[in-house]
Amino acid sequence: xxxxxxxxxxxxxxxxxxxxxxxxxxxxxxxxxxxxxxxxxxxxxxxxxxxxxxxxxxxxxxxxxxxxxxxxxxxxxxxxxxxxxxxxxxxxxxxxxxxxxxxxxxxxxxxxxxxxxxxxxxxxxxxxxxxxxxxxxxxxxxxxxxxxxxxxxxxxxxxxxxxxxxxxxxxxxxxxxxxxxxxxxxxxxxxxxxxxxxxxxxxxxxxxxxxxxxxxxxxxxxxxxxxxxxxxxxxxx
Ligand code: PGA
Numbered sequence: 756x757x758x759x760x761x762x763x764x765x766x767x768x769x770x771x772x773x774x775x776x777x778x779x780x781x782x783x784x785x786x787x788x789x790x791x792x793x794x795x796x797x798x799x800x801x802x803x804x805x806x807x808x809x810x811x812x813x814x815x816x817x818x819x820x821x822x823x824x825x826x827x828x829x830x831x832x833x834x835x836x837x838x839x840x841x842x843x844x845x846x847x848x849x850x851x852x853x854x855x856x857x858x859x860x861x862x863x864x865x866x867x868x869x870x871x872x873x874x875x876x877x878x879x880x881x882x883x884x885x886x887x888x889x890x891x892x893x894x895x896x897x898x899x900x901x902x903x904x905x906x907x908x909x910x911x912x913x914x915x916x917x918x919x920x921x922x923x924x925x926x927x928x929x930x931x932x933x934x935x936x937x938x939x940x941x942x943x944x945x946x947x948x949x950x951x952x953x954x955x956x957x958x959x960x961x962x963x964x965x966x967x968x969x970x971x972x973x974x975x976x977x978x979x980x981x982x983x984x985x986x987x988x989x990x991x992x
Pocket of ligand 1: 790
């Protein structure tokens with residue numbers, strides 16, 4: 756594991772440079788994207804670099820980590836909507852090559868890993884980390900051999916995400932997420948965490964024992980992981 760620790764602004768810039776390198780080397784790369792507040796700076800930077808001609812998404816294929824069960828892609832809290840509005844509409848990507856698990860057709864989840872494999876596998880998977888160590892929506896206790904599946908969201912996760920909804924009651928109770936094995940199959944992984952609130956779980960995940968109770972700790976077993984942290988998130992390391 757490699758740690759990159761800097762200001763929030765520089766983290767976004769440095770992470771974006773990884774995409775410049777990869778896409779200039781292999782324009783038809785398969786990328787795994789994530790939602791949440793954490794990647795917003797990176798996504799803004801990718802849009803800026805794309806507009807400046809430093810990288811192109813023209814031949815890129817993407818797979819997102821997860822989606823709320825029950826939300827259609829046109830719902831403004833769906834992760835499809837998030838990706839369209841925070842990245843895809845701002846870059847030269849072919850939207851038909853962007854994949855987000857369906858929140859409505861839950862049975863399709865069973866096919867998501869096959870689709871990823873058929874596309875050539877994910878070259879770089881971006882991850883955030885939940886306060887309980889979840890990656891994607893793989894909550895504590897998720898088996899390490901899990902592939903894309905339907906999950907019940909914990910109260911902690913629903914409360915953490917309630918800030919985006921009118922009330923806690925409106926936060927879906929289930930989601931479809933890539934499994935731990937799906938994530939671990941990516942050839943390289945970039946995890947980002949920002950802010951003091953993530954310091955404790957960052958410490959537990961990357962300096963503590965590898966355990967399904969802290970899903971992100973499994974990343975210690977992956978051969979190519981980069982952890983991008985601002986100074987606050989790194990403060991307990
Ligand atoms: P956040 O979410 O980026 O909004 O903190 C991260 C996550 O829950 O994976």
